[in-house]
Every structure is written in structure tokens, then in C-alpha cells.
Amino acid sequence: MAFKGVNDGVYLEIYGSDMDKIKEELKTKLAKSSGFFQGVNFLGVSGEDLSPEEMLEIHLILKYRYDFDIDLGDDLLDRLYMIYKSKRELESSVVKNSKEGxxxxxxxxxxxxxxxxxxxxxxxxxxxxxxxxxxxxxxxxxxxxxxxxxxxxxxxxxxxxxxxxxxxxxxxxxxxxxxxxxxxxxxxxxxxxxxxxxxxxxxxxxxxxxx
Missing domain, CATH: 2.160.20.70 (Pectate Lyase C-like)
Structure with a gap:
């Protein structure tokens, strides 16, 4: 994984799909750069190998465990949580119809x-x-x-x-x-x-x- 800077701020690019490894690597990376992201405009997470649920989990970890100021809005994170927690059928449909994810x-x-x-x-x-x-x-x-x-x-x-x-x-x-x-x-x-x-x-x- 890598934090990448663009004109509007910084986003996190994630490679692979092993969530245990991703979370461990994230923990290690943020421990080494404690305080670096304070005040930085964080735009979100990118990772084509991750499911919508996994993307949501990483966003929530960054926001609530590491105090990231995510440039999505608290209301939008609430929408994410609401949709993916309560709409299991919708998630299944996305995965079912996905072409190799x-x-x-x-x-x-x-x-x-x-x-x-x-x-x-x-x-x-x-x-x-x-x-x-x-x-x-x-x-x-x-x-x-x-x-x-x-x-x-x-x-x-x-x-x-x-x-x-x-x-x-x-x-x-x-x-x-x-x-x-x-x-x-x-x-x-x-x-x-x-x-x-x-x-x-x-x-x-x-x-x-x-x-």
C-alpha cells in the first residue's frame, strides 16, 4: 500500500485483497508516521481488489481508530454503514454479477x-x-x-x-x-x-x- 498525494490532498492506494495483511501493514505504516497526516485533506481509499464491505471497513478504521479527517463527510460514512450493514442482498448481488471481482x-x-x-x-x-x-x-x-x-x-x-x-x-x-x-x-x-x-x-x- 502507499499514500499518494494529488492536488486536492492524499489518498491511500491498496494492493492485494488479504485484509489481515492490509490491516497489519496499515498499523505499521501509521505507527511510523504518527502525526504526519494531521491536518491533511484525506480523499479516501482506492483498491480494485477489495469488496465494498472491505473498502468500508478500511475507511471506518482510518476515521475512528486513527482519527483521519476523511473528505467524504460524516453523513456519507453513515450512509456507507447503513447501506452495507442492512443490505446484504445488495452486496451479494454485486459480488455475484462481478466479473472476477x-x-x-x-x-x-x-x-x-x-x-x-x-x-x-x-x-x-x-x-x-x-x-x-x-x-x-x-x-x-x-x-x-x-x-x-x-x-x-x-x-x-x-x-x-x-x-x-x-x-x-x-x-x-x-x-x-x-x-x-x-x-x-x-x-x-x-x-x-x-x-x-x-x-x-x-x-x-x-x-x-x-x-
């Missing part, structure tokens, strides 16, 4: 004009603004609000899903099925939501916490 993680807000296409799943830790476009052969998961365009399963996979904390897209596509938002709104729910294909149409359902 290929998942691209994006951090921050996607703005108008930004286009992201990926052969696998896309997970956005942030919001997708109107005019932004996501296209994936697998699932699209938004840990925030989707207001742009999302096209999951664009290679014809009608078992792909689109999920978000708040689904109000300009347009939603799964495989070759398209639904547009009337008056800029599709969903009536105020909970994390998932869009999937059922009987040839796209339906949107809330995900309620497991008891």
Missing part, C-alpha cells in the same frame, strides 16, 4: 460532462450530478444521490442493478431497457434504493434494514 471505485462528486465507462461494476462514493454519465457491464452502486444517467449491464446483462441512497436520475438504463424520470424524479422512497429488471421493465424498490 472487477469493480471501479470513484470518490467525490461526478459533475456534468463527466463520462465513466467500465467493464465490470462501478461504485461511486459520492453524488452523480445531472449531465454525468456512468456506463458499466455490471452493477452501478451510488453511495449518494444519482441525478445523472446510469447504464448498467450495457452488454445486455438484464440481471445487473443500479442502486443508490437516493435515485433521481435523468435517465436509467439496464441492458437495453430505458426509463426516464418524470419531472426529474423517479422514486418516491426516502431510503436506499435498487433498480432492477422485472418482467421486462425497470422497477425501483426500497431496501429496508434487516431485523
Amino acid at each position: 472487477m469493480t471501479k471505485f470513484l470518490y467525490g462528486t461526478l459533475r456534468s460532462g463527466q463520462i465513466v465507462e467500465y467493464n465490470g461494476n462501478i461504485v461511486v462514493v459520492g453524488d452523480v450530478n445531472p449531465g454525468a454519465f456512468l456506463k458499466a457491464t455490471g452493477n452501478i452502486i451510488i453511495l449518494g444521490t444519482l441525478k445523472g444517467v446510469a447504464h448498467a449491464g450495457f452488454n445486455g446483462d438484464n440481471e445487473a442493478i443500479v442502486a443508490a441512497y437516493n435515485l433521481i436520475p435523468n435517465q436509467l438504463r439496464i441492458a437495453d431497457i430505458i426509463v426516464r424520470a418524470p419531472d426529474g424524479d423517479i422514486s418516491e422512497y426516502k431510503l436506499p434504493e435498487v433498480a432492477r429488471v422485472y418482467d421486462g421493465e425497470i422497477i425501483i424498490e426500497p431496501y429496508l434494514p434487516n431485523k
Whole structure:
């Protein structure tokens, strides 16, 4: 693993998928650089070999064990915790439909004009603004609000899903099925939501916490 600096701050790049080794290496690395990251704008974690649950765990460890000031917002971390703790079926669906675990993680807000296409799943830790476009052969998961365009399963996979904390897209596509938002709104729910294909149409359902 390596901490990498960019114009806006610092992010952590993680290689491999052995969580025990990752956490031990993180502990060692931070012990050697105690105090170095105080006041640094920390942007998040990148690691294509990690599952969404593992990404969440590392973010929470950094924030609550090592006092990192993570540039995602406390409310967004709460959303992460809520979605991944209470939506086991959603997690299983992401893993099931993943092509050899290929998942691209994006951090921050996607703005108008930004286009992201990926052969696998896309997970956005942030919001997708109107005019932004996501296209994936697998699932699209938004840990925030989707207001742009999302096209999951664009290679014809009608078992792909689109999920978000708040689904109000300009347009939603799964495989070759398209639904547009009337008056800029599709969903009536105020909970994390998932869009999937059922009987040839796209339906949107809330995900309620497991008891």
C-alpha cells in the first residue's frame, strides 16, 4: 500500500485483497508516521481488489481508530454503514454479477460532462450530478444521490442493478431497457434504493434494514 498525494490532498492506494495483511501493514505504516497526516485533506481509499464491505471497513478504521479527517463527510460514512450493514442482498448481488471481482471505485462528486465507462461494476462514493454519465457491464452502486444517467449491464446483462441512497436520475438504463424520470424524479422512497429488471421493465424498490 502507499499514500499518494494529488492536488486536492492524499489518498491511500491498496494492493492485494488479504485484509489481515492490509490491516497489519496499515498499523505499521501509521505507527511510523504518527502525526504526519494531521491536518491533511484525506480523499479516501482506492483498491480494485477489495469488496465494498472491505473498502468500508478500511475507511471506518482510518476515521475512528486513527482519527483521519476523511473528505467524504460524516453523513456519507453513515450512509456507507447503513447501506452495507442492512443490505446484504445488495452486496451479494454485486459480488455475484462481478466479473472476477472487477469493480471501479470513484470518490467525490461526478459533475456534468463527466463520462465513466467500465467493464465490470462501478461504485461511486459520492453524488452523480445531472449531465454525468456512468456506463458499466455490471452493477452501478451510488453511495449518494444519482441525478445523472446510469447504464448498467450495457452488454445486455438484464440481471445487473443500479442502486443508490437516493435515485433521481435523468435517465436509467439496464441492458437495453430505458426509463426516464418524470419531472426529474423517479422514486418516491426516502431510503436506499435498487433498480432492477422485472418482467421486462425497470422497477425501483426500497431496501429496508434487516431485523
